[in-house]
Amino acid sequence: xxxxxxxxxxxxxxxxxxxxxxxxxxxxxxxxxxxxxxxxxxxxxxxxxxxxxxxxxxxxxxxxxxxxxxxxxxxxxxxxxxxxxxxxxxxxxxxxxxxxxxxxxxxxxxxxxxxxxxxxxxxxxxxxxxxxxxxxxxxxxxxxxxxxxxxxxxxxxxxxxxxxxxxxxxxxxxxxxxxxxxxxxxxxxxxxxxxxxxxxxxxxxxxxxxxxxxxxxxxxxxxxxxxxxxxxxxxxxxxx
Amino acid sequence: xxxxxxxxxxxxxxxxxxxxxxxxxxxxxxxxxxxxxxxxxxxxxxxxxxxxxxxxxxxxxxxxxxxxxxxxxxxxxxxxxxxxxxxxxxxxxxxxxxxxxxxxxxxxxxxxxxxxxxxxxxxxxxxxxxxxxxxxxxxxxxxxxxxxxxxxxxxxxxxxxxxxxxxxxxxxxxxxxxxxxxxxxxxxxxxxxxxxxxxxxxxxxxxxxxxxxxxxxxxxxxxxxxxxxxxxxxxxxxxxxxxxxxxxxxxxxxxxxxxxxxxxxxxxxxxxxxxxxxxxxxxxxxxxxxxxxxxxxxxxxxxxxxxxxxxxxxxxxxxxxxxxxxxxxxxxxxxxxxxxxxxxxxxxxxxxxxxxxxxxxxxxxxxxxxxxxxxxxxxxxxxxxxxxxxxxxxxxxxxxxxxxxxxxxxxxxxxxxxxxxxxxxxxxxxxxxxxxxxxxxxxxxxxxxxxxxxxxxxxxxxxxxxxxxxxxxxxxxxxxxxxxxxxxxxxxxxxxxxxxxxxxxxxx
Ligand code: HEM
Ligand code: HEM
Ligand code: SF4
Ligand code: SF4
Numbered sequence: 001x002x003x004x005x006x007x008x009x010x011x012x013x014x015x016x017x018x019x020x021x022x023x024x025x026x027x028x029x030x031x032x033x034x035x036x037x038x039x040x041x042x043x044x045x046x047x048x049x050x051x052x053x054x055x056x057x058x059x060x061x062x063x064x065x066x067x068x069x070x071x072x073x074x075x076x077x078x079x080x081x082x083x084x085x086x087x088x089x090x091x092x093x094x095x096x097x098x099x100x101x102x103x104x105x106x107x108x109x110x111x112x113x114x115x116x117x118x119x120x121x122x123x124x125x126x127x128x129x130x131x132x133x134x135x136x137x138x139x140x141x142x143x144x145x146x147x148x149x150x151x152x153x154x155x156x157x158x159x160x161x162x163x164x165x166x167x168x169x170x171x172x173x174x175x176x177x178x179x180x181x182x183x184x185x186x187x188x189x190x191x192x193x194x195x196x197x198x199x200x201x202x203x204x205x206x207x208x209x210x211x212x213x214x215x216x217x218x219x220x221x222x223x224x225x226x227x228x229x230x231x232x233x234x235x236x237x238x239x240x
Numbered sequence: 241x242x243x244x245x246x247x248x249x250x251x252x253x254x255x256x257x258x259x260x261x262x263x264x265x266x267x268x269x270x271x272x273x274x275x276x277x278x279x280x281x282x283x284x285x286x287x288x289x290x291x292x293x294x295x296x297x298x299x300x301x302x303x304x305x306x307x308x309x310x311x312x313x314x315x316x317x318x319x320x321x322x323x324x325x326x327x328x329x330x331x332x333x334x335x336x337x338x339x340x341x342x343x344x345x346x347x348x349x350x351x352x353x354x355x356x357x358x359x360x361x362x363x364x365x366x367x368x369x370x371x372x373x374x375x376x377x378x379x380x381x382x383x384x385x386x387x388x389x390x391x392x393x394x395x396x397x398x399x400x401x402x403x404x405x406x407x408x409x410x411x412x413x414x415x416x417x418x419x420x421x422x423x424x425x426x427x428x429x430x431x432x433x434x435x436x437x438x439x440x441x442x443x444x445x446x447x448x449x450x451x452x453x454x455x456x457x458x459x460x461x462x463x464x465x466x467x468x469x470x471x472x473x474x475x476x477x478x479x480x481x482x483x484x485x486x487x488x489x490x491x492x493x494x495x496x497x498x499x500x501x502x503x504x505x506x507x508x509x510x511x512x513x514x515x516x517x518x519x520x521x522x523x524x525x526x527x528x529x530x531x532x533x534x535x536x537x538x539x540x541x542x543x544x545x546x547x548x549x550x551x552x553x554x555x556x557x558x559x560x561x562x563x564x565x566x567x568x569x570x571x572x573x574x575x576x577x578x579x580x581x582x583x584x585x586x587x588x589x590x591x592x593x594x595x596x597x598x599x600x601x602x603x604x605x606x607x608x609x610x611x612x613x614x615x616x617x618x619x620x621x622x623x624x625x626x627x628x629x630x631x632x633x634x635x636x637x638x639x640x641x642x643x644x645x646x647x648x649x650x651x652x653x654x655x656x657x658x659x660x661x662x663x664x665x666x667x668x669x670x671x672x673x674x675x676x677x678x679x680x681x682x683x684x685x686x687x688x689x690x691x692x693x694x695x696x697x698x699x700x701x702x703x704x705x706x707x708x709x710x711x712x713x714x715x716x717x718x719x720x721x722x723x724x725x726x727x728x729x730x731x732x733x734x735x736x737x738x739x740x741x742x743x744x745x746x747x748x
Contacts, residue, residue, distance in 0.1 A: 023312075030305040033522065035558045038390045038398065039627055040635035040663060047635075055394065064664075065319035065392035073317065073394075123318065128258050130318035132333045133342065135364035137355070138316050203354050204363075208395055211313030216306045217396030222630055224558045225587055227569035233303060234562065237526065238574050 002181040005191055006173060012198035019202025020210060027214040033231035041222035048221055055218060069123065076116025080145075082109035083152070090163075090170045110156065114149040117142055141204065144197060151190035161187045244681045246723040247329055249692050255322035259331035266682045267378050268674070271416035278425040279524065282414030289413040290368055294351050296409045297344075301352065307405050310397045311348045314338060320389040320397070325666050326382050329685035334379045337389035337399040343376055344402055377415055380406040382682055384672035385518065386623035391663050403672070404520025411519055419676035420515045427528050432477035432511035441510055444480050452490060458744035460497045462489075466504035467539050471496070473503055474512045474532055474556070474589075475547025476711035484732040485714055488548050491735025492592055494742050498606070499599050503545070509535035512552035513711065517559075518673035526563045529555065533564040533578055542583040545590045548733050550622035550710030551671065556589045557629040593642050593709060594631050596738060600648045606743040612650035615705040617737065618697050619643055619655075620690065620717075621665035622710035636662075642734050646707055649741035654701045656693040666690045668708075670716030683716060684723045691724040698726070706731050 042048045054060040059077075063070045086106035088099045121142045124134045155161045162182040172179035181187070200206070213219065250256075273283030286292060301308040320337040322328070327335040334340060346366035349356030356365030366372060385400035410416060426435040436444075445462035452460045463469060473496075479489040496503045509531040516525030536544055544566060546556045561567030565575035568584050582588050599605050619642060631637040639662050647653050660666055669686030697703040708714060708731060717731035 027305060027309055030302060030308050032305040033303065034562060036306060036398065036401070036628070038387060038396055038663075039630055039638065041630075043633075043635060059394055061392055061396070062317070062319050062394040065323070065394075069317055069319055120317075127318065129255065129321040129333070129336060130316075132258060133316050133318060133321065133336065133338050135316070136361065137363045140362070200355075205313070205315045208313040208315050211309045212395045214305060214309045215313070215396045216309075217390050217393075217398050222635065224561050225567045225589070228561045228565065228567060228572070228575050230562055230572075234522065234526075235572075237523070 001183060001188060002169065003178055005181060005188070005195075006169075006178045008192070008195045009173060012195035016198040016201050023202055023207055024210050024214075027210065031231035031233060032216045032220070033234045035220055035222075035224040035229050036216050037220035037222050038217045039222060041220065043222050045221055048219055052213065052218060055212060069120070072116045072119030072123070074116070075112050076120060079109040079111075079113030079116060082106050083113055083149075090167045091174065093167070093171055107156075110149060110153050114146060114153065117146045117149065121146070137204065141200075141206075144193060148190060148193045148197065151186050151193065154186050155184075155190065159184070159186050244684055244723070246684050246691075246720075247688050249688070249695055249724070253689070253692065256328060256331040258333045260333055262332040263326075263330050263335065263382060263682065264332075264378065266382060266679065268381050268676055268679050269418040270377075271418045271421040275418065275422045275425055276411075276414060276416050279421060279428065281411045281416055281421070285414045289373070289415070292413045293368060293373070293409050294347070296412045297348065297405070298352065300405050300408060301348070304401070304405070306398065306401045310341070310395075310401060311345050313395045314341060314345065314397055317394065320393050320399070323389045323392050324383075324399075325386075325388070325669060325689045326384075326682065326686045329669070329688035330682070332382075334375070335382055337393075340379055340383055340399055341397070341402045343372065343379060344406055347372070373410075373415070376406050377410060377417075380410070381417060381674065381679070384623070384667045384669065384674055384686070386667035386671055387627040388623065388664070388667065391627060400672070401520075404518070406520075407518070408520040411521065417519070417673065420518050420673040424515050424519070424524055424528070427511055427513075427515070427531075431508055431531060433513050433515070434477045434480075436477055436480060436510065438507035441480060441505075441507060445505070448486070448490060448493070452493070456494075456744050458494075458497065460490075460493050460744070462493055463502075463504040465507055465539070466502075469502045469504035469539060469541055471501055471503035471543045471545050472509075472532075472536050472539055472541040473505055473545050473547060473592075474509060474552075475505070475592075476512045476549040476552055477510055478711040478715060479547055480510075482711075482715060484718070484729070484736060485548075485711055487739055488733030488735035491733065491737075491739030491742070492547060494739055494744060495592075495596050495599065495605065495735070498742060498744055499604050504539060504541070506535035506539060508538065512546055512549045512556070514552060514555040515673060517551055517555055525555065525559065529560055529563040529566070532560070533566055536566070537578060537581070540581065542581070543586050543590060544582070544588060545592055545595055547592050548709040548711065548735060550624035550712060552711075553591055553709075554624035554628040557591070560589060591631050591641075593645055593734060596735070597641050597645050597648075600645065607649055607738075607741045608743050609649060609651050609741055611741045612737055613652065615650060615737070616652045616654060616701060616703045617646055617650045617705045617707055618653070618694070618703045619646055619661070619734075620668070620706050620708040620713060620731075621661050622708055622713050623665060623667050623671060625709060626663050626665045642707075642709055645734055646737060649737045654697050654703055656697050660689065660693040666693070668710070668713040668716040669720065671710075671712050675712055675716060680719070684720050687716070687720045687724070691720075691726075694726070695724070704730060705737075707734050707737060708732075709734050
């Protein structure tokens with residue numbers, strides 16, 4: 001089983017990294033011919049960085065739009081961020097100081113993440129507008145993340161696994177050695193689901209994470225009168 | 241024409257229940273072959289429309305980052321779902337911004353993403369059938385491109401960008417909309433949306449001079465094609481004769497007169513509006529904007545000032561520098577040719593409200609605020625000004641400057657409910673190329689949220705005048721106000737108020 005999971009993880013990591021890099025190159029390489037920031041917009045690059053930071057850290061626009069969605073969404077993402085940061089302990093030896101520092105908070109993060117996901121999923125059934133726009137993949141994505149959280153929490157509270165061995169396995173992968181992984185079905189499930197998440201990332205709506213940084217509505221500086229903004233294909237019209 | 245009915249005002253502003261297909265019958269007239277061909281589109285739906293449409297979509301996602309990112313990034317969170325005035329007024333689920341995007345996103349997924357090719361059902365991917373194409377035509381013509389949804393989307397996804405792309409695709413396969421495309425043809429041929437030829441324009445302006453002379457005793461001029469004037473005024477052609485638009489035109493003229501600024505209109509560029517924006521077509525938008533560049537070069541003006549028009553100000557403020565080199569900071573020969581002529585001590589282009597407000601602050605105008613005491617005024621932010629442009633030097637100047645101006649000329653001013661003004665303002669219901677009679681039912685229903693907040697201030701504070709700085713808003717409200725029991729004359733321009741208050745020839 002160790003060999004199978006090792007293979008799976010190498011494949012998933014390759015798809016994730018190559019896929020996301022490809023999408024980012026595609027976004028960066030597509031011109032934005034017109035100035036279309038949603039105004040009022042910052043008039044300086046620093047201001048844009050701040051606007052973006054507020055969107056990423058606080059979900060500012062979502063807060064203005066819908067308090068419930070914001071509450072569930074933010075709880076889920078904040079939980080997710082902490083959980084992922086906490087997981088760094090499986091990949092670093094010695095464990096970085098800040099990763100060690102946040103370990104105790106991470107205990108709650110797993111629950112926060114699951115609670116947020118549950119709330120978001122409930123919306124897909126209870127709010128008729130959100131039910132109308134939901135596709136099967138929207139439900140599956142929430143199911144997948146909830147299953148990952150559930151198996152993780154199960155390992156932590158119900159069926160403990162040998163985390164030292166897990167760490168050794170992943171440190172091994174980093175230096176291209178396949179070491180023994182505990183023969184634990186919950187762990188296998190957790191890891192299988194995680195690799196599925198990594199595989200779908202570049203092809204799904206999870207592209208919202210890189211996408212946000214390329215959204216012209218949010219990342220453009222409001223200065224069209226002061227400087228001339230011209231895309232290459234648009235400039236070619238001028239020499240005709 | 242279909243029945244036109246106004247929905248009842250809601251007691252509490254909660255989103256309506258879904259009424260599937262409530263607006264499935266709403267559809268503007270299709271452009272005739274003559275109108276289509278006059279602006280370079282196929283005359284009627286082409287044989288191989290499916291393949292052509294997909295190819296065009298591929299071209300557009302390669303040319304516009306906005307479209308590509310917006311089609312990929314949406315997580316179906318629903319934050320935008322109750323933000324569109326057309327959804328609020330009709331309950332039709334396809335008028336939820338995300339559902340409107342999904343009409344195109346489904347096809348995008350089917351043809352341009354791996355999961356959509358492999359498992360279409362799973363990810364909501366769809367083939368572009370004739371029925372879906374008709375749905376595009378119907379529902380992308382129920383979006384006024386107002387960008388309200390983009391304010392609330394966590395990624396800034398702007399449904400207007402998707403709508404414009406859809407209209408661009410529809411045009412390219414010969415399925416264009418009559419109102420917009422006919423008008424674009426007129427601008428190219430005659431120079432304005434109304435098809436008003438030079439001599440008629442000259443007559444109208446002479447008539448206005450006589451009217452103002454009679455009313456005020458001041459010899460206010462409305463110059464046309466005056467070489468060497470300092471300012472070229474570009475204003476929506478509705479200002480030349482429509483009510484209440486013309487009262488604002490008189491207001492601009494009085495301001496120029498009182499401040500002693502020489503100015504001129506142009507027959508060649510007698511239109512601020514640019515419907516190329518509405519159909520999302522860069523080339524059309526550029527060709528229309530070039531007329532203004534040509535007029536400015538021909539007349540040798542130092543400044544370009546734009547009259548009260550929402551989408552026109554978006555194009556002028558955000559796009560003119562790009563499209564036609566009208567602005568500052570251009571370092572290529574094309575831009576320099578015009579920009580070396582312009583006076584960069586002034587903002588280029590300048591909104592008429594910026595110009596008048598600067599004069600008010602300098603004390604250059606004599607204003608009698610009491611002249612507006614019969615009015616209790618509120619201000620309707622027009623979408624394109626609020627969410628797609630700026631005035632002044634600070635973000636948000638597009639809200640502050642017109643309000644400051646209104647307060648400088650009127651004593652009694654009231655704001656409408658927060659959440660319905662500034663960047664969250666509700667569209668009048670007639671923007672984006674929908675200001676046509678066969679869509680009146682849609683327009684009346686789309687005006688619902690604005691009518692609700694107007695009703696509130698009318699009942700509470702006796703508001704009897706809604707000032708706005710958009711030609712489309714003025715025309716739309718004049719038409720729909722009566723459906724909600726208001727007087728159609730309640731709407732007017734900010735410079736209409738200025739016109740009432742300004743004292744000409746008085747010594748300060
Ligand atoms: C830059 C990083 C990210 C930002 C700013 C961000 C932001 C958001 C926002 C604002 C939403 C909409 C509100 C909501 O439904 O929660 C959302 C939804 C979602 N995000 Fe993220 N996200 C990020 C990264 C991620 C990552 C790494 C994942 C998963 C591995 C993820 C998974 C999801 C999912 C599944 C949803 C949809 C929830 C639903 O179905 O309602 N996000 N994200
Ligand atoms: C290679 C990647 C991963 C490995 C090796 C891994 C391994 C583990 C292990 C061994 C535990 C049990 C911790 C304990 O008993 O103390 C755990 C818990 C958990 N995992 Fe993962 N996991 C991985 C990726 C992920 C991802 C991507 C997510 C979320 C999307 C996730 C979510 C969780 C959660 C919520 C818990 C429970 C709370 C916690 O301990 O933080 N895991 N994981
Ligand atoms: S741009 Fe305006 S009209 Fe169009 S979907 Fe968004 S809110 Fe509705
Ligand atoms: S708010 Fe944005 S991400 Fe959410 S459903 Fe609407 S368009 Fe999609």
